[in-house]
Amino acid sequence: MKTARRFILAVSVLMVPNAVWAHHSYAMFDQTKKLTVQGTVRALEWANPHVWLWVDVSDGAGSTVSYGFESNAPSELARFFGWNKLSVIAGNKITVDYSPLKSGRNGGALRTVTFSDGRILKTPRSDPEYVTGPRGAAPDTGKEVK
Amino acid sequence: MRASVVTPAIRLMAFVCVGFTLNLAASGVRQSTSSSRGDTYASIATLPDWSGVWVIPFEAFARENARERVPGSSTGPTLTPEEATKRAALAQRILSGDGQSNVLCVPGGMPSVMRFAFGVEFLFTPGRVTMLLEQGPTIRRIYTDGRTHTSDPDLTYAGESIGHWEGETLVVDTTGITPRARITNGVYGSGKTRIVERIHLADRTHLQIDTVVEDPLILQAPWRHTRIYERSDSGWFERYCDNNRDGNDAEPDLTPPK
Numbered sequence: 001m002k003t004a005r006r007f008i009l010a011v012s013v014l015m016v017p018n019a020v021w022a023h024h025s026y027a028m029f030d031q032t033k034k035l036t037v038q039g040t041v042r043a044l045e046w047a048n049p050h051v052w053l054w055v056d057v058s059d060g061a062g063s064t065v066s067y068g069f070e071s072n073a074p075s076e077l078a079r080f081f082g083w084n085k086l087s088v089i090a091g092n093k094i095t096v097d098y099s100p101l102k103s104g105r106n107g108g109a110l111r112t113v114t115f116s117d118g119r120i121l122k123t124p125r126s127d128p129e130y131v132t133g134p135r136g137a138a139p140d141t142g143k144e145v146k
Numbered sequence: 147m148r149a150s151v152v153t154p155a156i157r158l159m160a161f162v163c164v165g166f167t168l169n170l171a172a173s174g175v176r177q178s179t180s181s182s183r184g185d186t187y188a189s190i191a192t193l194p195d196w197s198g199v200w201v202i203p204f205e206a207f208a209r210e211n212a213r214e215r216v217p218g219s220s221t222g223p224t225l226t227p228e229e230a231t232k233r234a235a236l237a238q239r240i241l242s243g244d245g246q247s248n249v250l251c252v253p254g255g256m257p258s259v260m261r262f263a264f265g266v267e268f269l270f271t272p273g274r275v276t277m278l279l280e281q282g283p284t285i286r287r288i289y290t291d292g293r294t295h296t297s298d299p300d301l302t303y304a305g306e307s308i309g310h311w312e313g314e315t316l317v318v319d320t321t322g323i324t325p326r327a328r329i330t331n332g333v334y335g336s337g338k339t340r341i342v343e344r345i346h347l348a349d350r351t352h353l354q355i356d357t358v359v360e361d362p363l364i365l366q367a368p369w370r371h372t373r374i375y376e377r378s379d380s381g382w383f384e385r386y387c388d389n390n391r392d393g394n395d396a397e398p399d400l401t402p403p404k
Contacts, residue, residue, distance in 0.1 A: 028398065042403075043402070043403045045389055047389035048385045048386055048387055049251055049385070049387045049390055050392070052389070052391060052403075066402045068391075068402065070398060073264070073383070073385060075265065076204060076264075078380065078383070079263075079380045080203070080204035080263065081204075101398075103397055105397070105400055106400070124204065
């Protein structure tokens with residue numbers, strides 16, 4: 001029993017979200033949550049190691065607060081998700097889906113950008129399972145899983 | 147939406163970890179009779195056309211990344227028990243906010259740097275193949291002029307690479323890798339890592355690299371894997387960490403740009 005319990009412990013410890021090993025851990029984001037805000041683009045930082053999108057959001061009392069959203073590298077967004085440095089420009093009215101910072105500060109991991117005309121810009125986190133794999137994945141068989 | 151052309155068939159091909167067997171000498175570098183190929187500008191013309199930027203499709207990268215986390219995964223390295231415990235402890239520290247993964251943008255090094263969905267370029271000059279890696283600042287210099295490994299090289303992120311041509315395949319033997327380099331996610335080498343890669347075109351637009359990683363102190367068994375890179379027309383992206391807002395792993399810098 002002791003051995004079995006140890007094994008279970010070992011397995012559960014090893015089953016950490018893979019995103020823990022990204023450039024930084026992503027432990028700062030709650031990737032189980034998806035929040036949405038609407039606002040006006042302040043800036044797109046098309047820079048390395050990661051692209052940041054800055055959005056001014058109305059606080060409902062006549063002023064705005066700035067939100068920061070982190071995504072992947074420019075090369076990844078450009079090659080695989082159709083972005084470029086002018087995909088989002090200051091003044092665009094957008095809706096942002098994101099995984100919030102656990103600290104509760106204004107920002108998070110960028111999931112999807114939706115423009116007022118309905119156009120969508122995706123990122124690797126638009127579908128979190130795309131990056132982190134299905135939760136509770138079955139043991140790997142060594143075969144490609146489609 | 148995607149800039150690169152990725153068909154389902156290609157995706158299927160990517161990361162098929164076949165239990166391929168490599169007939170590689172366990173130690174030492176075999177001197178091929180064709181090792182002089184590529185030693186002159188004239189003979190470079192006889193080498194295969196590897197021009198362009200080669201990239202692992204993001205989805206293939208992501209799927210390998212996801213599979214690797216499953217204990218006992220046949221696609222990931224088999225760690226020694228001590229190493230497995232260390233890796234798990236590191237993961238827990240990071241998850242609890244006490245520990246940093248790579249917030250300072252240090253290079254991943256060999257062999258980890260080869261696994262990402264970033265560009266790879268090959269340059270042929272006499273007696274040498276050079277690999278430029280977009281993911282980080284690492285440049286790999288692979289000497290094909292018949293030299294052998296030095297006896298006590300300074301340990302580096304790229305390591306010391308000696309190569310030779312076997313037909314259309316470049317066989318590369320790499321040692322001299324710093325223990326600061328990663329084998330993969332959360333796994334660092336011991337300084338005794340040895341990597342043998344067989345690099346060849348699968349077809350005109352796909353480059354295949356069959357890799358065997360050995361590290362007597364970290365890996366329980368050689369880690370064999372195959373990756374497929376696509377020839378991309380998307381150009382090259384510079385990647386210097388000049389806007390790193392993640393210097394503190396627990397919380398990013400949320401100061402908006404001016």
